[in-house]
Amino acid sequence: MPLVLTVKEHGSLKIAACDERALSLGLVVGMTLADARACVPALRVEAADEAADMRLIKTLALVCEMFTPLVALDLPAGLMLDVTGCAHLFGGEEGLCERVKRLSTRRGVKVKMTLASTPDTARSLCRFGSGMIVLSGMERQAVHPLPVAALQAGSQTTLALSRAGLKTIGDIAARPSQVLSARFGQPVVERLRRILGEEDIRITPLRLPPSCIAERQFAEPIGEMDSILSVLEGLSREVCALLERRGLGLRMVEAGFFRSDGGVRRLPIEMARSARDPGAVLRLLKLKMETLGDSLDPGFGFDLVRLSVLCAEPFAQMQKSLDGRQEDETAVAALVDRLVARQGADKVLRCIAHESHDPRLAARFVPVGSNAVSAKWPEPEKAAPPARPLTLFEPPQAIEAIAEVPDGAPVRFRWRRVLHVVTQAEGPERIAAEWWHDQKARPTRDYYRVEDSDGRRFWLFREGLYEREEGERRWFLHGLFA
Amino acid sequence: MPEPTTRLRGRSLFVSGAGQDSIVRASTLVRPTFADSEKQANRAGVLGALFRPGLHEAYAAPADHAALVGFGLGVLRSLRSGPLLWVRHTFLESETGGLYPPGLRAFGFDPASLILVRAGNPRDLLQAGLEAARCKALAGALLELNGTAPIYDLAASRRLMLAARTNELRLLFLRSAVTPVPSAAETRWQVRPLASRALPANAPGFPVLEARLLRSKSGAEPSNFVLEWNPDAGKFEERGHGASAGSAEAHTDKDIGAAPLSGSVVSLPVHRQAAPGRQRRTG
Structure with missing residues (x-):
C-alpha cells in the first residue's frame, strides 16, 4: 500500500x-x-514526525563525519560535505560517492549525490538535476539546463522570471547581470553567481573542525577491545606528537568509532589543563568506556577509529619546583579529569563570585572546565559571626512567622510543619533589588539571622516593606547557618 | 586493628601556631601539665589527633544537617590547606539547600579552592570519594549523603579507608537521616548545634556545636566536644578557649575545667536557654 x-x-x-x-x-x-x-x-x-526526521539527519551527518570533518546540515533533507582534499583517502571521487551510497543504503536511506566545486552548484544540481560528479570547470555547462526554480529565489521571483520568458539557468546566465539586478534585485544575481561556481562561499559545518585529527582506517573491521585500545594508544601518541610540533597541548579530545554498518560512537574527554601525555589520554578514554552502560558495542566491527582534538591550548612546559606545588596542581588537574570523565562535565563544578549585593546573584557554580572568570571574593569579617549561611535554598522556602511588631524580628516561625522558637535574632539587613531591575517584581527583603531554642541558626527574610511597597508581607527561610 | 592498650592518656599533643594552616604535631612521652591553657591546647590537640588521615564519619539528625556541614568544613579546613573536594548528593539541594559560596567564605574558607561534585546517587558519590582518596594533593574530601545507602557497607568503607590512609588524606563522610552502620571508619561522630553565646542586642553569636565521639579505632573513649567557631583562628575551638570579646553573658571556663583531660568524658554542661521544645527534631 x-x-x-x-x-x-x-x-x-x-x-x-x-x-x-x-x-x-x-x-x-x-x-x-x-x-x-x-x-x-x-x-x-x-x-x-519532524523531530524524528531531524534526529535521523543528524545521525547521518555524524556518520558522514568519517569522510570529512566539515559536514553541514542542508535542511530539510540534505547534507553538505566539504570533501576538499579528502577524496583520495577513499579511492578518488567515485570511490567516495560509492562509500557514501553504501553506508546510507545500510541505514535504509536512499540518497542522491552530486559532487561539484562549490556548495551551491552541488545543491542545485542535486535538487533539480540528476546525481552526478561534475568535473572542475564544467559547472556552467552542468547547471545551464536546470530550471529557474533551481535559483531558489522564492516562488514570486521564480514566477516573475518564467513570465519574463526565462526558463532555465542558462537563459538567465545569458543576460547581463546589471539588467537582472535592476529587474529582479541583487540577490538573484548573487544566487546565480554562486550556482555557476563564480563565487565560492564555504559551508558552516555542524561542528567546529577539530584542530588536528589522527585516524586509522581498516581493511577489515576490527572489534576486539585489545586491538581497539592499541589503535587508540597509537592515535593518541600521533596526536600528541602533532601538537608538540605546534607547541600546543590538548584540552578536549574526542574519539570517534565508525561502525561498518553506519553507526557512530563518540567519546569526548576533557582535560582540566592543557596536556600532552598520550598515557593520560588513553587512561581517560578507558575510564569513559567503563562508564558506558552497554560498552562500546562494535557490532560487526569498526571501519575507522579517529581521535580528533576539539580544543587545543598553548602548552606551558613545566619545571618542577622545589616545594612540589606544581606537582600538586597537576595531581588535582588529573583528579578533575577523571571525575569529569566518569561523572560528566556538568557534575564537576567550581564556584565563581559575582559582584552583586543580591545574595541570590553573589555566586554561582559553573562546570570546572568553563572559562568563566570569578570576581574577587569578599574578605570575611573577622570579629563577627558568619553573616551568610552555609547553604541557601533556591527558591526560598515559605514559612509562617510571627513578629512582635510588624517590622521587627520574628519570635516564632513554622518551617516544614515544625515550630521554632526564636531565642536570638539579629537584623534586619535590608537588601533591595538592584535599581535597574523591576522593583515590583522583586520587593525589598529584610534579612534576619536567628537562632532557635535548639541552637539551630537560620537566615530568614520578610519580603516587602510596610507602607512603602505594595503587596503582601511574607516570610521566607533562605538559608541555614552552621 | 585498634590496639586496646593505646589510649590517648599519656600522650600530649602540641598545637604549633593557631593559624588556619596550623600543623598538629604529636609527640609522645610528654606528661601533660595541668595549667588551664595547656589543658585546652591539649584538648584541641586531641581533636586534631583523632582526625588522622583516613576515613571519618559524622552523623546528624536531618534538621541538624547545616551544623554537620559546618563541622566537616571546619575540621578539614583547620588541618590542612589546599583544594577541597566536596561530593554532594543532589537530593540535599532540596533538603538543606545548595552550598552557598559566600557563606563558605564567611566561614573562613576560600571558595576558589573548592571542587564540587554533584552525585545523583550513592554509587557515584562513593566513586568520586574513592577517586578523591587517591589524590594526595587535596586538603581533604567531604562526602555528603542524605538517607540510607546499602551500597556503603563494610567493604566499601574499607576501600575508602585504605585509599585515604595510603595517600595521607582525610576523608570525611557526612551523613544525615540515617542510623550509623558498621564501617571501617577511624572515628564516628554525632553532631548537633548548640545555642551560641549571644552578642550584644541578643544577636546570635559564633556557631557552637556539640561533637560527640561515638567510636574511635585508636581506642579513644567516647567523649563530648563543645566546639565554638573562632573567626580569628579560622577554626573550631573548644568552648571557652578563645572567648569572644562581645560575650553578653559572663562566661566561666568552669565547664572546660571540670572536664577530665582525656579518656572518659562526661557530657559538658553548656550555657543554653532552657526551652521546652529542645528535644524536638524537624523533619
Whole structure:
C-alpha cells in the first residue's frame, strides 16, 4: 500500500512526504489528504514526525563525519560535505560517492549525490538535476539546463522570471547581470553567481573542525577491545606528537568509532589543563568506556577509529619546583579529569563570585572546565559571626512567622510543619533589588539571622516593606547557618 | 586493628601556631601539665589527633544537617590547606539547600579552592570519594549523603579507608537521616548545634556545636566536644578557649575545667536557654 506522511496546515491535513509508490500514482507533496484519498483510496497515512526526521539527519551527518570533518546540515533533507582534499583517502571521487551510497543504503536511506566545486552548484544540481560528479570547470555547462526554480529565489521571483520568458539557468546566465539586478534585485544575481561556481562561499559545518585529527582506517573491521585500545594508544601518541610540533597541548579530545554498518560512537574527554601525555589520554578514554552502560558495542566491527582534538591550548612546559606545588596542581588537574570523565562535565563544578549585593546573584557554580572568570571574593569579617549561611535554598522556602511588631524580628516561625522558637535574632539587613531591575517584581527583603531554642541558626527574610511597597508581607527561610 | 592498650592518656599533643594552616604535631612521652591553657591546647590537640588521615564519619539528625556541614568544613579546613573536594548528593539541594559560596567564605574558607561534585546517587558519590582518596594533593574530601545507602557497607568503607590512609588524606563522610552502620571508619561522630553565646542586642553569636565521639579505632573513649567557631583562628575551638570579646553573658571556663583531660568524658554542661521544645527534631 502506498504510504504518505501528513502534517496539519491551516486546519487541513497535507501530504508532507510520500513514498515511491505514492509518487508513481501521481501524489505530490503539498496535496491535501482529501484530494490524495480521492485519487488513491487505498492509502496508508501516518503523521509526519519532524523531530524524528531531524534526529535521523543528524545521525547521518555524524556518520558522514568519517569522510570529512566539515559536514553541514542542508535542511530539510540534505547534507553538505566539504570533501576538499579528502577524496583520495577513499579511492578518488567515485570511490567516495560509492562509500557514501553504501553506508546510507545500510541505514535504509536512499540518497542522491552530486559532487561539484562549490556548495551551491552541488545543491542545485542535486535538487533539480540528476546525481552526478561534475568535473572542475564544467559547472556552467552542468547547471545551464536546470530550471529557474533551481535559483531558489522564492516562488514570486521564480514566477516573475518564467513570465519574463526565462526558463532555465542558462537563459538567465545569458543576460547581463546589471539588467537582472535592476529587474529582479541583487540577490538573484548573487544566487546565480554562486550556482555557476563564480563565487565560492564555504559551508558552516555542524561542528567546529577539530584542530588536528589522527585516524586509522581498516581493511577489515576490527572489534576486539585489545586491538581497539592499541589503535587508540597509537592515535593518541600521533596526536600528541602533532601538537608538540605546534607547541600546543590538548584540552578536549574526542574519539570517534565508525561502525561498518553506519553507526557512530563518540567519546569526548576533557582535560582540566592543557596536556600532552598520550598515557593520560588513553587512561581517560578507558575510564569513559567503563562508564558506558552497554560498552562500546562494535557490532560487526569498526571501519575507522579517529581521535580528533576539539580544543587545543598553548602548552606551558613545566619545571618542577622545589616545594612540589606544581606537582600538586597537576595531581588535582588529573583528579578533575577523571571525575569529569566518569561523572560528566556538568557534575564537576567550581564556584565563581559575582559582584552583586543580591545574595541570590553573589555566586554561582559553573562546570570546572568553563572559562568563566570569578570576581574577587569578599574578605570575611573577622570579629563577627558568619553573616551568610552555609547553604541557601533556591527558591526560598515559605514559612509562617510571627513578629512582635510588624517590622521587627520574628519570635516564632513554622518551617516544614515544625515550630521554632526564636531565642536570638539579629537584623534586619535590608537588601533591595538592584535599581535597574523591576522593583515590583522583586520587593525589598529584610534579612534576619536567628537562632532557635535548639541552637539551630537560620537566615530568614520578610519580603516587602510596610507602607512603602505594595503587596503582601511574607516570610521566607533562605538559608541555614552552621 | 585498634590496639586496646593505646589510649590517648599519656600522650600530649602540641598545637604549633593557631593559624588556619596550623600543623598538629604529636609527640609522645610528654606528661601533660595541668595549667588551664595547656589543658585546652591539649584538648584541641586531641581533636586534631583523632582526625588522622583516613576515613571519618559524622552523623546528624536531618534538621541538624547545616551544623554537620559546618563541622566537616571546619575540621578539614583547620588541618590542612589546599583544594577541597566536596561530593554532594543532589537530593540535599532540596533538603538543606545548595552550598552557598559566600557563606563558605564567611566561614573562613576560600571558595576558589573548592571542587564540587554533584552525585545523583550513592554509587557515584562513593566513586568520586574513592577517586578523591587517591589524590594526595587535596586538603581533604567531604562526602555528603542524605538517607540510607546499602551500597556503603563494610567493604566499601574499607576501600575508602585504605585509599585515604595510603595517600595521607582525610576523608570525611557526612551523613544525615540515617542510623550509623558498621564501617571501617577511624572515628564516628554525632553532631548537633548548640545555642551560641549571644552578642550584644541578643544577636546570635559564633556557631557552637556539640561533637560527640561515638567510636574511635585508636581506642579513644567516647567523649563530648563543645566546639565554638573562632573567626580569628579560622577554626573550631573548644568552648571557652578563645572567648569572644562581645560575650553578653559572663562566661566561666568552669565547664572546660571540670572536664577530665582525656579518656572518659562526661557530657559538658553548656550555657543554653532552657526551652521546652529542645528535644524536638524537624523533619
